[in-house]
Amino acid sequence: MPKNYDSGDETETQTMRGRDWPCLRQFCVFLENRVGRLNDLMRQLESLDTRVIAMSIFDSVDFAMVRLMFNDADRAREKLELSGFLFSENDVVGVQLPEGEKPFHDVCSALVKAEVNIHHAYPLLYRRQGRGAIAMFVDDVDQALQILQEAGHRTITENDLHDDDEYL
Structure with a gap:
């Protein structure tokens, strides 16, 4: 239902993304290639409400790109935004x-x-x-x-x- 501004009626906002979205979200996190950085990332992301379901690491001398997927992409995004790690998302x-x-x-x-x-x-x-x-x-x-x-x-x-x- 579109919102009718004249009547004061409100409508529920709907997006194309959601739990029935036909593809999954992959998060690509940029890490310096230093001892303990992956551990720091996992300590901030893994919890009872955010379970890592996939991880792949592309490593070089100076940096690593960690591809991650979670059981709850929305909650993982919130945690990544708060963590200060640089990341991007892909379908x-x-x-x-x-x-x-x-x-x-x-x-x-x-x-x-x-x-x-x-x-x-x-x-x-x-x-x-x-x-x-x-x-x-x-x-x-x-x-x-x-x-x-x-x-x-x-x-x-x-x-x-x-x-x-x-x-x-």
């Missing part, structure tokens, strides 16, 4: 690995056929019905989601991360 595609002999190949094949490039990928500490999942940073999120769903793959939403049934 990534989460997909549950299918049953079968070659689950990674099945997922990658669907995207290759559509010429969607996977820039990087890493596993999620997520299990549902005995199956794991991966997060992928791709060059076209919308197309990747459509292709994966058309190929019968189950994509993971932010809401799924709250309802994880087998914490690792």
Whole structure:
């Protein structure tokens, strides 16, 4: 409902993002490559209400880029903003690995056929019905989601991360 300014009626604000958003949020945190910096980051972020579900580290001599995903992206964003660490956010595609002999190949094949490039990928500490999942940073999120769903793959939403049934 749009707000009617003349009548004084208020409406609930709605955004496109939320727990049913079809992709996941990846946080990229810039760290100096010094002993203890990753520990400082984890000490400030991990808690009962914010669980790290994925981490990947790109390391160089002077700095490290830590890619993180959380069970609650909104709460993680708040903590990162308060922490003083430099970070950015990206949309990534989460997909549950299918049953079968070659689950990674099945997922990658669907995207290759559509010429969607996977820039990087890493596993999620997520299990549902005995199956794991991966997060992928791709060059076209919308197309990747459509292709994966058309190929019968189950994509993971932010809401799924709250309802994880087998914490690792």
